[in-house]
Amino acid sequence: MCAQEALDQLELDAVILMPASIPPHKVAEQDPGADVRLELCEIATAKDSRLGVSRLELDREGPSFTVDTLREIHATSPGDELTFIVGGDMAASLPRWREPEAILELATLAVAERGEDRRQQINERLRGLRGADRIQFFSMPRLDVSSTDIRDRVRAGRPIRYLVPDDVAHRIGAQGLYQTEVPVP
Numbered sequence: 170m171c172a173q174e175a176l177d178q179l180e181l182d183a184v185i186l187m188p189a190s191i192p193p194h195k196v197a198e199q200d201p202g203a204d205v206r207l208e209l210c211e212i213a214t215a216k217d218s219r220l221g222v223s224r225l226e227l228d229r230e231g232p233s234f235t236v237d238t239l240r241e242i243h244a245t246s247p248g249d250e251l252t253f254i255v256g257g258d259m260a261a262s263l264p265r266w267r268e269p270e271a272i273l274e275l276a277t278l279a280v281a282e283r284g285e286d287r288r289q290q291i292n293e294r295l296r297g298l299r300g301a302d303r304i305q306f307f308s309m310p311r312l313d314v315s316s317t318d319i320r321d322r323v324r325a326g327r328p329i330r331y332l333v334p335d336d337v338a339h340r341i342g343a344q345g346l347y348q349t350e351v352p353v354p
Contacts, residue, residue, distance in 0.1 A: 171281050171309060172220055175254050178307040179279055184254065185221045186210045189233035201346045203227050212336045236268040239275035251276035252305075260291050264298060273300025281309045323347040 172184040188206040200206075207224055214220035225241060226233040235253065242251060253276040255263075260280040263269045272278070280291060288306050295301045314332050322329050324347055329338050341347060 170312060171254065171256070172214075173217075174281065174307055174309055175252070175279055176219055179252060179305060181252060183219050183221060185223050186214060187223045187226055187238065190227045190229065191232045201344075205344070205346065209337050209340060212340055213334045215336070216334075234267045236266075236271050236275070239272060243275060252279045253277070254279045254281065256281050257287070257291055260304070261294050263295060270299045273298060273303050276303075278304045280304060280306050282306060320347040324349070 172186065175181055176184055188203060188210055190203045204227070207222065207227060210222045214222055226238055229237070229241075239251060239253065242249070253272065255278065257280055260278065263272070263278070266272065280288075282288065291306075292301070292304070295304060319329055319332060322332070323341060329341070332338075333341075
């Protein structure tokens with residue numbers, strides 16, 4: 170849904186999903202692993218030619234920092250104008266990321282409004298950053314669904330149909346993903 174709304178409202182040519190190998194800021198419980206997350210992204214985007222998936226962060230060792238990814242994309246595709254899409258919750262935390270001003274220099278930050286993080290609060294949190302004028306907002310239909318919610322529903326035996334693409338729900342069920350808690354190291 171977020172990719173679709175970004176394509177439409179921001180008039181983007183394409184949206185590329187990029188699963189992180191090792192997210193630096195959070196541990197996802199019940200994580201089936203990067204390769205499975207990549208496969209689920211590929212399944213989710215397969216029926217829309219404007220959506221794609223990159224394994225760039227999976228092929229890099231260590232934690233996946235956005236600034237490093239954006240620099241690598243610029244080095245390989247210097248003519249591309251980049252838009253980095255995040256939810257309001259992640260946008261609000263941008264000042265705590267590695268080199269947040271470099272991120273804003275390398276890409277337009279497109280913020281999907283959801284939950285309690287609204288434009289005014291996000292703008293206030295980011296106001297002091299150089300490049301904050303490169304932030305664009307786009308609206309999301311009010312769907313209070315997160316990846317954590319999906320994993321919790323699967324573990325509880327509750328349906329996820331219509332919350333994820335049907336092919337993704339089928340693959341999660343067929344492989345028994347997220348059905349048991351995985352101990353956090």
